[in-house]
Amino acid sequence: MIKLDPTIMNRVTKPARYTGNELNSVKKDHNRVKVTVALALPDVYEVGMSNLGLKILYEILNDRSDTAAERVYAPWVDMEAEMRKRQIPLYSLETFTPVKDFDLVGFSLQYEMIYSNVLNMLDLAEIPLLAAERTEVHPFVVGGGPCAYNPEPVADFFDFFVIGEGEEVIEDVVAVLAEWKEKGRPEGRNGFLKRLAAVQGVYVPSFYDVSYHNDGTVATVTPNCIEAKPVITKRVVKDLNTVKFATKPVVPYLDIVHDRIMLELFRGCTRGCRFCQAGVLYRPVRERTPEKLLNIAQQLVENTGYNEISLTSLSSADYSHLREIVTGLIERFSDKGVSVSLPSLRIDSFSIELAQQVQQVRKSGLTFAPEAGTQRMRDVINKGVTEQDLEQAVGAAFRQGWSSVKLYFMIGLPTETDEDVLGIADLAYKVLHLYKEIKGRRGAKVTVSVSSFVPKAHTAFQWFGQNHTAEIERKQQLLKSRLKDRGISFNYHDSRTSFLEGVFSRGDRKLGQVLLAAWRAGARFDGWSEYFKYDVWLEAFEKCAIDPYFYANRERSEEEILPWQHIASGVDKEFLVQEYQQAIQECFTPDCRRDTCSACGVCPGLSVEVLDWGNQAYE
Amino acid sequence: MNKLRTEITKGEEIRFISHLDYARAIERAIRRANLPVAYSEGFNPHMKIAFASALAVGVTSEAEYMDVELKEAVSVEQFIEQLGRQLPAGIRLKQAKYVDQRTTALMAVVNLAKYTLVVPVHADTDPQSLQESINQFNQALEVRYVRESPKGKKEIDVKDYMAEDIRVEIQDGFAVLAMTIKITPTGSVKPGEVLHALVGQFALNVAEDGVLIHRTGLFTTDGTKAVPPIDLQ
Ligand code: SF4
Numbered sequence: 026m027i028k029l030d031p032t033i034m035n036r037v038t039k040p041a042r043y044t045g046n047e048l049n050s051v052k053k054d055h056n057r058v059k060v061t062v063a064l065a066l067p068d069v070y071e072v073g074m075s076n077l078g079l080k081i082l083y084e085i086l087n088d089r090s091d092t093a094a095e096r097v098y099a100p101w102v103d104m105e106a107e108m109r110k111r112q113i114p115l116y117s118l119e120t121f122t123p124v125k126d127f128d129l130v131g132f133s134l135q136y137e138m139i140y141s142n143v144l145n146m147l148d149l150a151e152i153p154l155l156a157a158e159r160t161e162v163h164p165f166v167v168g169g170g171p172c173a174y175n176p177e178p179v180a181d182f183f184d185f186f187v188i189g190e191g192e193e194v195i196e197d198v199v200a201v202l203a204e205w206k207e208k209g210r211p212e213g214r215n216g217f218l219k220r221l222a223a224v225q226g227v228y229v230p231s232f233y234d235v236s237y238h239n240d241g242t243v244a245t246v247t248p249n250c251i252e253a254k255p256v257i258t259k260r261v262v263k264d265l266n267t268v269k270f271a272t273k274p275v276v277p278y279l280d281i282v283h284d285r286i287m288l289e290l291f292r293g294c295t296r297g298c299r300f301c302q303a304g305v306l307y308r309p310v311r312e313r314t315p316e317k318l319l320n321i322a323q324q325l326v327e328n329t330g331y332n333e334i335s336l337t338s339l340s341s342a343d344y345s346h347l348r349e350i351v352t353g354l355i356e357r358f359s360d361k362g363v364s365v366s367l368p369s370l371r372i373d374s375f376s377i378e379l380a381q382q383v384q385q386v387r388k389s390g391l392t393f394a395p396e397a398g399t400q401r402m403r404d405v406i407n408k409g410v411t412e413q414d415l416e417q418a419v420g421a422a423f424r425q426g427w428s429s430v431k432l433y434f435m436i437g438l439p440t441e442t443d444e445d446v447l448g449i450a451d452l453a454y455k456v457l458h459l460y461k462e463i464k465g466r467r468g469a470k471v472t473v474s475v476s477s478f479v480p481k482a483h484t485a486f487q488w489f490g491q492n493h494t495a496e497i498e499r500k501q502q503l504l505k506s507r508l509k510d511r512g513i514s515f516n517y518h519d520s521r522t523s524f525l526e527g528v529f530s531r532g533d534r535k536l537g538q539v540l541l542a543a544w545r546a547g548a549r550f551d552g553w554s555e556y557f558k559y560d561v562w563l564e565a566f567e568k569c570a571i572d573p574y575f576y577a578n579r580e581r582s583e584e585e586i587l588p589w590q591h592i593a594s595g596v597d598k599e600f601l602v603q604e605y606q607q608a609i610q611e612c613f614t615p616d617c618r619r620d621t622c623s624a625c626g627v628c629p630g631l632s633v634e635v636l637d638w639g640n641q642a643y644e
Numbered sequence: 645m646n647k648l649r650t651e652i653t654k655g656e657e658i659r660f661i662s663h664l665d666y667a668r669a670i671e672r673a674i675r676r677a678n679l680p681v682a683y684s685e686g687f688n689p690h691m692k693i694a695f696a697s698a699l700a701v702g703v704t705s706e707a708e709y710m711d712v713e714l715k716e717a718v719s720v721e722q723f724i725e726q727l728g729r730q731l732p733a734g735i736r737l738k739q740a741k742y743v744d745q746r747t748t749a750l751m752a753v754v755n756l757a758k759y760t761l762v763v764p765v766h767a768d769t770d771p772q773s774l775q776e777s778i779n780q781f782n783q784a785l786e787v788r789y790v791r792e793s794p795k796g797k798k799e800i801d802v803k804d805y806m807a808e809d810i811r812v813e814i815q816d817g818f819a820v821l822a823m824t825i826k827i828t829p830t831g832s833v834k835p836g837e838v839l840h841a842l843v844g845q846f847a848l849n850v851a852e853d854g855v856l857i858h859r860t861g862l863f864t865t866d867g868t869k870a871v872p873p874i875d876l877q
Binding site: 030031032034035036040041043044046047048276278279280326327328329330331332361362363 | 657658659660661662664665666668669671672673674675676683689690691701702730732733734851853854855856
């Protein structure tokens with residue numbers, strides 16, 4: 026057990042990040058369980074604690090009497106320095122056990138810019154960074170989350186990955202581990218991994234050899250043992266009503282990023298935005314029943330004491346019985362001072378009505394995501410929203426008394442012209458003028474937030490060559506020069522961060538050495554602008570003689586073997602190819618949720634089906 | 645309306661949380677306890693609870709005070725039982741009492757705080773020299789201290805806020821300091837700041853960074869007798 030010297034805690038910022046003891050945290054005696062799991066999120070406490078997936082896994086694992094699951098996050102730079110100085114290994118927040126003493130260390134990989142933190146945490150934990158160098162005394166390191174769908178850039182550092190939804194597969198993994206341990210660890214580490222490879226959704230990268238063509242593209246990905254399957258298909262929960270949800274989550278003392286109840290109405294979103302990776306990975310749509318949701322909410326209020334319930338899903342406003350749920354929650358909990366919030370609003374007046382009903386705090390304004398500035402561009406990305414829709418929604422909001430609006434856009438999309446970029450400015454001005462028209466005076470505040478498009482694996486745009494940083498910066502400046510009104514504030518992302526994200530999101534195994542070199546040279550917290558060291562990364566690419574532009578900016582052909590081709594989301598390649606063509610032709614593909622099936626392949630392929638109580642009855 | 649005055653603790657388990665964190669934790673516990681607590685009117689209703697004095701990050705306490713307004717009366721026993729069960733590790737509800745609704749706010753009545761500081765002594769330090777440093781501080785007429793904050797610098801006289809002499813004892817490598825500090829309408833001094841002045845200006849030979857601060861009590865005093873706010877008539 027690690028004992029913390031108060032001297033360290035007195036020195037670091039927000040020491041409560043490191044002292045645990047939060048409500049609902051579960052402390053078990055490791056001698057009385059068969060399997061111990063450290064659940065890690067490679068970012069600072071406030072971010073890590075906000076992750077819903079890990080909360081669910083924590084509860085599922087700790088509900089098992091044979092398993093202890095504990096949390097671990099990336100220490101902030103000041104704490105890291107203190108830990109290194111005093112040789113304190115990375116430890117868990119429940120029992121202050123060194124992470125290296127756990128059986129399993131699971132990292133939730135939410136986005137590529139935290140890869141350097143994974144390495145840093147392994148190093149702080151005194152676990153060899155390379156899976157190949159780990160021995161009997163070390164834990165197994167597993168990765169999951171959206172980045173696991175292209176795990177190749179970090180393949181060297183993980184013993185295995187879990188592809189897809191974790192609720193069920195995590196129990197399979199624990200069962201295999203418990204049995205292997207009980208039998209006296211037959212055949213050592215590889216013995217466990219071979220047994221595990223039989224579990225659907227488990228990918229053991231060392232069981233595959235990758236060869237490359239002279240031009241650097243992948244030639245083959247070949248299993249090198251009989252246990253390895255040629256294709257690893259994601260895990261998907263058929264019916265969310267039958268699996269556990271986080272009903273007794275750890276309640277932090279610190280004010281974390283999402284410091285509220287997170288009520289997941291449904292999983293999946295089939296609106297079919299062609300840039301969106303989550304829209305592919307979490308297919309099909311599966312709703313929880315309203316009864317189930319009210320029941321979960323009740324438990325959550327009782328177990329946490331939070332005063333806010335946030336309806337989280339990829340597009341919460343699409344929930345079939347949203348009004349019923351919102352009304353139900355308000356009726357049940359408003360006298361306890363508990364409010365309801367909708368993090369994402371659909372662009373229509375129904376959403377405004379709901380926002381009004383839940384009395385969302387006015388000063389924070391309403392957020393909409395038209396994603397692109399012109400109708401043409403929105404047709405390309407399959408964002409089924411028109412200018413009229415936006416005008417109607419924003420107009421309704423202004424009439425209801427809101428005056429500040431935040432609009433989310435992307436630049437760098439396929440086929441984008443300067444006209445499309447400037448369309449963003451036009452839209453912002455239209456919103457500004459709309460306020461004047463309705464209210465008869467100026468006074469609207471429009472925030473235009475523009476991110477740079479990063480093509481992601483498994484999407485229709487996975488073949489697209491990302492815009493170069495210079496091109497992105499030119500577009501940003503172009504937009505900036507047009508957005509001069511004091512009623513409009515404009516913010517945009519660092520093009521270099523998006524570039525690096527692009528490299529890793531579609532990278533292959535050769536990038537492992539770059540990551541290692543960059544981490545050695547001091548890269549960490551790359552997602553935090555104050556710690557992002559672009560030079561360090563460029564030097565690392567140079568040192569390893571790896572061309573980053575090859576990964577980010579190159580248009581791939583449909584014949585090319587993509588580094589993640591052996592990982593299956595269930596969506597057919599043919600569907601993605603067709604969607605890319607539809608995009609170029611500016612054609613719309615409807616949402617299969619309440620419209621016809623667009624034959625993406627998930628439902629028949631994985632024997633699942635859409636569960637939506639808008640068009641089917643539930644029991 | 646029914647106003648309850650409570651005495652609660654902040655223990656070792658949560659030493660490093662801030663006052664805001666502490667207040668939020670209690671709010672959530674009250675909600676979990678299903679007590680009929682009152683909320684303010686308006687757009688963003690908040691729970692009607694009020695504290696006597698904020699406790700800094702790194703400081704534990706024997707006795708904090710909080711007033712809670714209830715929409716309807718519940719018996720003190722029931723309140724203690726229901727809330728007690730929901731308090732997280734590190735917060736204990738020691739006692740509760742109904743007070744007059746119009747009673748002066750806690751913040752306005754508390755004017756004295758007592759602390760114990762346990763701080764590691766540097767190796768081969770003569771205990772006598774520690775006592776000497778403390779004596780000099782106690783005898784000083786004024787002790788200038790510059791407080792730096794994001795808002796800028798401000799000079800205070802630490803002695804303006806010292807209600808009594810500091811006492812020191814040495815126990816296996818630690819100096820144990822007892823301080824009594826005035827809380828005035830125009831300000832106060834933090835025990836950590838007093839320690840900083842002792843180390844910086846009176847050569848107190850201790851490892852300041854390793855200090856553990858504990859508040860032993862909050863009081864109302866008229867200059868003669870110090871009474872905990874829960875015992876006020
Ligand atoms: S198979 Fe059809 S219904 Fe199922 S997710 Fe794909 S498009 Fe939708």
